[in-house]
Amino acid sequence: MVDLKTQYARLKHKIDPAMASVIDSCEFIKGPALKEFENNLAQYLGVKHVIGVANGTDALQIAIMALGLQQGDEVLVPSFTYVATAEVIGLLGLVPVLVDVDLETFNIDVDFARQSITPKTKAIVPVHLYGQCAPMQEIMQLAAEHNLFVIEDNAQGIGGSYLFNDGRKVKTGTLGDISCTSFFPSKNLGCFGDGGAMMTNNDDLAQKIRMIANHGQPEKYIHSVLGVNSRLDTLQAVILNVKLEELDDFVTRRQAVALRYDKDLGGINGIYIADTASYSTHAYHQYTIRITNGSRDELQAYLKSKSIPSMIYYPIPLYKQQAFSAYHSGNEHTNTELLCKEVISLPIHTEMTEDTQSYIIQSLKSFFN
Numbered sequence: 001m002v003d004l005k006t007q008y009a010r011l012k013h014k015i016d017p018a019m020a021s022v023i024d025s026c027e028f029i030k031g032p033a034l035k036e037f038e039n040n041l042a043q044y045l046g047v048k049h050v051i052g053v054a055n056g057t058d059a060l061q062i063a064i065m066a067l068g069l070q071q072g073d074e075v076l077v078p079s080f081t082y083v084a085t086a087e088v089i090g091l092l093g094l095v096p097v098l099v100d101v102d103l104e105t106f107n108i109d110v111d112f113a114r115q116s117i118t119p120k121t122k123a124i125v126p127v128h129l130y131g132q133c134a135p136m137q138e139i140m141q142l143a144a145e146h147n148l149f150v151i152e153d154n155a156q157g158i159g160g161s162y163l164f165n166d167g168r169k170v171k172t173g174t175l176g177d178i179s180c181t182s183f184f185p186s187k188n189l190g191c192f193g194d195g196g197a198m199m200t201n202n203d204d205l206a207q208k209i210r211m212i213a214n215h216g217q218p219e220k221y222i223h224s225v226l227g228v229n230s231r232l233d234t235l236q237a238v239i240l241n242v243k244l245e246e247l248d249d250f251v252t253r254r255q256a257v258a259l260r261y262d263k264d265l266g267g268i269n270g271i272y273i274a275d276t277a278s279y280s281t282h283a284y285h286q287y288t289i290r291i292t293n294g295s296r297d298e299l300q301a302y303l304k305s306k307s308i309p310s311m312i313y314y315p316i317p318l319y320k321q322q323a324f325s326a327y328h329s330g331n332e333h334t335n336t337e338l339l340c341k342e343v344i345s346l347p348i349h350t351e352m353t354e355d356t357q358s359y360i361i362q363s364l365k366s367f368f369n
């Protein structure tokens with residue numbers, strides 16, 4: 001699905017010396033390069049605070065803790081997303097209220113979210129699934145009307161921009177009260193292991209996040225609240241510092257691959273390609289189409305026989321997962337059900353060659369002919 005080896009070979013001349021400098025310094029934990037990366041990412045995104053953490057899941061968990069959400073509070077979250085988004089809510093004793101998604105954007109359905117609000121609802125977690133922005137303007141409006149916190153899950157959206165009705169254009173990952181991202185190696189901005197970050201424009205929240213991520217310590221050996229140990233390693237920070245310089249180019253490369261897929265697969269009967277939302281750019285963490293003639297699983301087997309990887313993100317609605325059975329209202333979500341049966345993600349990455357993509361496209365065409 002991705003070609004990390006070729007990308008590394010292309011950036012090796014910058015990454016290797018950067019890593020060697022950390023190893024030479026032995027400042028593995030909270031070395032100066034971490035602060036440098038946090039500052040660089042804050043500048044890139046246009047946000048006041050960036051706090052590196054150990055992974056994207058921790059970022060979501062710490063966000064809930066920092067916002068002071070309590071056991072029993074309800075949090076709106078899409079039923080069609082990666083498990084981490086909803087998992088941390090249940091883990092902390094809150095209630096993930098699963099919300100259906102929109103068929104075009106694959107993102108949380110705002111009307112469904114509105115109808116799911118109760119007096120216990122305290123937050124909403126939009127996810128920019130596949131790199132397509134959730135409708136943040138509407139979500140923020142809904143949140144303002146009902147006094148909800150917005151925790152923006154930008155793990156798949158980094159590098160994208162959101163366009164407000166008044167013409168303002170801002171980077172995703174700056175829109176929530178707290179925004180969270182993952183630097184998992186295959187992400188648009190990926191490190192060489194696990195990593196994540198949290199973004200906020202709120203000084204108090206930034207301070208709380210730093211404290212919670214560091215065992216609840218405002219200062220050494222003073223523990224004001226129960227916290228966790230969640231740090232972005234200095235080694236990962238220097239790799240990310242190199243890759244951050246490339247992020248816009250990475251996204252442009254992904255968009256070019258997507259554009260060609262759109263053009264060459266667009267007319268095929270049985271394939272549905274959703275339009276990109278008009279209110280944002282698409283960071284194309286994934287290139288995901290719908291197979292509308294019931295042959296998705298056969299297509300995947302066919303692609304496999306041609307040595308073409310593909311993935312189903314995600315095959316099972318969260319409310320049908322055993323771990324979430326307690327949160328199943330009993331009602332199936334029509335769109336989530338359909339997407340779980342129809343979506344398939346094709347290889348998309350920064351190193352895609354024209355020949356490789358031609359082979360993938362030809363193989364898809366021959367399957368549908």
Ligand SMILES: Cc1ncc(COP(=O)(O)O)c(C=O)c1O
Pocket residue numbers: 055056057058081082084085127153155156181182183184194195196
């Ligand atoms: C939408 C979404 N949220 C959260 C996460 C969790 O990130 P991590 O794997 O770094 O914990 C991921 C990553 O896989 C993701 O895709």
